[in-house]
Amino acid sequence: MNNQPRRVVLITRRTRLAELITRHNTYAQAQFYLEHLGADFADYLREDRAYTTALHSVTATLQQWGRYQHIDRSLLPNYAFAADDIVIALGQDGLVANTLKYLSGQPLIGINPEPARYDGILLPFEAAALPDVLAQTAADKRPHKTIPLAEARLSDGQSLRAVNDLYIGVRSHTSARYEINYGGQCEQQSSSGLIISTGLGSTAWLKSITTGAQAIAEANGGKSSPPYQPLPWDSKKLRFAVREPFPSRHSSASIVYGHIQRDRPLRLRSLMTEDGVIFSDGIENDYLRFEAGIEASITLAATHGMLVQ
Template sequence: MMGSGGRMSENKIVLVKRKTRLEELVVRYNTVQQAQFYIERLGADFSDYISEDLTYRKAVETAVIELSALGRVQVLERQHVPNFIFGDEDTVVVLGQDGLVANTLKYLQEQPLIGVNPDPQRWDGVLLPFTVNDLRLLLPEVFRSRRQVREVTLAKAELNDGQSLYGVNDLFIGRRTHVSARYLLRHGGTAEQQSSSGIIVSTGLGSTGWLRSVLAGAAGITRSAAGLGLAAREAAGSIAAAADFSGAAGREQAAGANADGVAAAAGMSQDTGRQGQADGAGAGMASRLA
């Protein structure tokens, strides 16, 4: 059934986009020329920033044209997502990268989310199975609930003061300064003393990223090694990295965490915020990936 203006649906389609690296540089340095001077002074290729920006802008333009033929479109910048009120019947289209999909998922309930790769030659996009050219055929199937969806479980951390925090990929529990500390870890009715800089709590969705990096890196290090060990935060073979850092042991262990619940690993990583005791159980709240 067509809506007014020949549109397939009157429900809102929210297109979530981000600033490119070039746009962020211009915000910081005011002009493209000043941004170019800064990048080239660092020895980097500024033409790559230009190319990325043009490709992403073209993808946004194409997405808006394709989506406007199907429904009412609202373009939403990444920085406005936390304060945006998504309607129950909204369809959310995220013009990647993966981090933008994961960040947007935190603010959804049961709305379908479609991850779109704006630049397949540049980004692998684990959470970006579609391109802008797929939207015209894909959205009608989503509107009619004829598209297979994959539910995503979020991890929820509850602090001592009553605050809570959701994580789509993972949570880091530890000191902001990354210094090691002794603490008592309780999980599943068991307890043990630990001494580390913190704990990574990974969901099934995040098990191929940070957790996989830690497991794969640890599996490849021996105490008698003469050299030094290097761990990439996202240790997965990718177009961007042009390498495969994953080891067999790391793949096997990470695969075991790819479930509806969460997996925990003691380790060192980036802090996400305040300290506190956390409940690592998978939250009942879930969104959907079309």
């Protein structure tokens, strides 16, 4: 019988101050840079100290636990998680979202390093609670929230998942060109790209797009629409919106908004000779190439995130 505890994988990020020191080589140069810009260096310092304190507390717990590994979030795309791993993200909320999309149902514990700074919608715990939460999670005695994910699967076999949203378009501010197939309709479009949102992400980027479109329509004499309502976190459907569709002799704009379900995917075929991309959750440097001839099918992922409560 194996009495070894389950392995814990701790995911951390560099603070703003640590990023600046890396960029400017020394603490003093980072401080000079910020103060020269009129920024509050003391706030950067407070954030760094709070994060370091929380990290020391979490690390002490894991040293007592025994089996653990500590990795930076930059390594997530290439890290191989084991099926029985327990994952901890010492956040902000964005770190939790960025971690969940690389998991396959492993429980994730979100730790808020500074509750006075971060609302922590995805960070229900502070570092001091970790010993009890971790033991209960390992014994499968903690409740959890199920977080459905979006997935883009390409005709060349590649795929990318998203906790909040997928962006499909071009790297720059030029127009994206593609063929869209949805609900039995098919047309060529030219736009600023598409956003596909999960229930969790429907309070963010998609909300801003929809709210802006409603306001513009009403300002131009359109009927007043009900206020935007996000999807619940555990929704079994996705929403998509086309940004700034441009109707012309060669492009249409009738398929601009809708819902995606597992049996009703959204299909796209790229017409872009270069710079076509798909990225998720705002991480632009972790992307799939979406260029001429490649087809993408977007639907709910087969796996889901598991956020410990």
